[in-house]
Amino acid sequence: MRRTNPLLALTSAAMALPAFSATQPVESLISIRATVYEEEDAPAHQILVGADDRYDIDIGQFRLLTPIGSDWSVDLSVTHEAMSGASPWYNIQGANQQTSLIMSGATIRDARTEVSLTTTRYQDDSSISIGLTRSDEDDYEAKAISVSGEWDFNNKLSTLSIGLSYSTDDIRPTDAPNFGRVLKEDKSSHSFSVGWGQILNKHSSLHVGLDITSHDGFLSDPYKLRDTRPDDRLEWALGLKYRRYFDNQNAALHLDYRYYHDDWGINSHTLYSAWYQSLGSDFKLVPNLRYYSQTKADFYSVTNNFALPLTTNQSSDFRLAGYGAYTFGLKAIYDIDTWRVSLSVDRYISSEDYGHSGSKGEHPAAVKFLLTSIGLDFRF
Amino acid sequence: MELSRHAFTAMGCPCEVRLFCDDTKLAEEAAARCVAEARRFEAKYSRYLPGSITTQINSSAGRSPVTIDPETASILDYSGVCFEQSHGLFDITSGVLRTIWHPTMQTLPTNEALDQCLSLVGWNKIQRSADSIFLPSAGMEVDFGGVVKEYAADALAEIAKSLGIRSGLINLGGDIRIIGPQPCGSAWSIGITHPTEKDSAFAVIEVEEGAITTSGSYERYFEIGENKYSHLINPITGWPVSGLLSVSIFAPLAIVAGSIASIALLNTKEAGLEFLNECHLPYLAIDQNMDSYGNLAK
Amino acid sequence: MAKKIVFLALFSCCLTACETVQPWERGRLAKPEMQFNADGSDDQLYSQVYDSKEASSGGNGTAGAGCGCN
Secondary structure: OOOOOHHHHHHHHHHOOHHHOOOOOOOOEEEEEEEEEEEOOOOHHHEEEOOOOOOEEEEEEEEEEEEEOOOEEEEEEEEEEEEEEOOEEEEEEOHHHOEEEEEOOOOEEEEEEEEEEEEEEEEOOEEEEEEEEEEEEOOEEEEEEEEEEEEEEOOOOEEEEEEEEEEEEEEOOOOHHHHOOOOOEEEEEEEEEEEEEEEEEOOEEEEEEEEEEEEEEOOOOOOOOOOEOOOEEEEEEEEEEEEEEEOOOOEEEEEEEEEEEEOOOOEEEEEEEEEEEEEOOOEEEEEEEEEEEEOOOOOEOOOOOOOOOOOOOEEOOHHHOOEEEEEEEEEEEEEEOOEEEEEEEEEEEEEHHHOOOOOOOOOOOOOEEEEEEEEEEEEO | OEEEEEEEEEOOEEEEEEEEEOOHHHHHHHHHHHHHHHHHHHHHHOOOOOOOHHHHHHHOOOOOOEEOOHHHHHHHHHHHHHHHHOOOOOOOOHHHHHHOOOOOOOOOOOHHHHHHHHOOOOHHHOEEEOOEEEOOOOOOOOOOHHHHHHHHHHHHHHHHHHOOOOEEEEEEOOEEEEEEOOHHHOOEEEEEEOOOOOOOEEEEEEEOOEEEEEEEOOOOEEEEOOEEEEOOEOOOOOOEOOOOOEEEEEEOOHHHHHHHHHHHHHOOHHHHHHHHHHHOOOEEEEOOOOOEEOOOOO | OHHHHHHHHHHHHHHHOOOOOOHHHOOOOOOHHHOOOOOHHHHHHHHHHHHHHOOOOOOOOOOOOOOOOO
């Protein structure tokens, strides 16, 4: 009588023993990041009025992840951003049929602080998390709560995750009376997400995720003139992540794709790839490339039309235009004992000409930025 | 990187934790935690120690159930799978047969003594729930010796790994579980002790990860009249086993390697070799004539 | 629509190509550079930057908390 391979039967039974089933982190981790975000100035000849210093943001992040007892862990993160610079106020048709930017008057300086706390409870094949987040800046306050769970199947070859979150934001634009801005508005968001992670073989794994979010309330940009957007927005995004390890090259490949769709008429494709190349046992170099392309919102127009009634939706915000963008990035990671130092640089350039929606370059506020970040991780 | 070696005694055998680590403090802490865990296993499962769960279970035989914790319950579950996979040969209740087969005896046991002893043996006689165990007849006993020592090697390796140790090995009385390859990815050289010449190696194996355990009856056999009898008793017939002399197995986990080696030894030589071949793992089996089988040394 | 069909077809091919990978064979999969979410702090940073500069958000399979941007 041929029975099943005893090795498999014994190993499955052994996996149930306590020494082999810990999924809870056993080490604590502290992470610090300092990042500088610098937007490239808009072309001077396309600015009709106002300063040309575009946005700069300095970002500091702190994170602590630590196990508590044998079944719990806590994840605390604090982010502080200091922003300065001018942002586009509205667009008009200038001389020679060109679109011109009218920048906002004064240079804005603002700071944002965000604190997020998540607690996770671990059991043999599953975990549950609850998270609270609070974000504050001069003109904006956001609070969010999220609940999520993860379940392992097939000897941990597959993982299902489900999450729900709710957030509520209060907006009180600065200098509201002087600029005819709304005084106080709010908005809320409900989000549902589901994900499936699957180990394919010894070298590779795949993750699929679906997020559905519904926003309600004041969704317009209060700092842009004649920016009126619908008071609700339903969006969903489907993401695929593929990971593959190459033994001969000592490297790992990341391939991520996301399709996004909302009821403002915008859909987008994002393709991201990264190559984690190990050089020696302590150093990794990670070149990466991201391509992004979105269609325009139904109510988008490249110049603001002041003749339309106030209640008609319109926006000339570049973020709602049809365009594409490339990010060229390089990251270096160096491990020393229990420390990890990382340095990354990302260059982002966007243009209507790069997108799949066929729009031609007209918008003067296409975003180009440089992101430089240095990080330190400490495990104990 | 420096090699640190910590030798200690636990579970009745010489043990060693070998680690390569840049941080000497971390290496010391990891070694200390490993030694503490080995002692915890010993205190909890040794049938010789009065406070152990094994002693509690055995002294309550025929009287009352004993509450057990999840770790003990999962070790019992694992022992049950060993019982099934060995078709009843691996039986943690078989220890009581020691009383009728022991090294100082001069004559073979009588049939009555054999039957009487066999009535106290049988994994299927154990009454269990998720958190309790009851041995229904006084005199029945369980012995975790065939499982816990190898499980401890795995548990210690997991502890070292969880502390960040990437290179090292655990050696508990010849049951070896590797934490990670030597620095620069090179393999550890593990010697398989010669069955009869204890100070020399029968073979040297190069391994980067996984476990090697050796089980053998060469050290413990006894003579009655002109015949030699193994200390391993077949729990179904009640008679000593006559089969392979020693088995060394490579498997990813020490507990699995140990169980497979033990099961192979409890069989006749032919059945033991067939069992080893079914597992599709590298092994080295030596029979009573000192002939070797298996591809472990290649 | 065609894109969605291609995606689903690829996805189901991957599932049928799955092998059983024993726990001791998962060394490569456990490496930090093989995780789906490489680095909590970095993921948060890039999400924040792209969500505030582009129209899209999400796709991670994790329900986020509000970002505070309009």
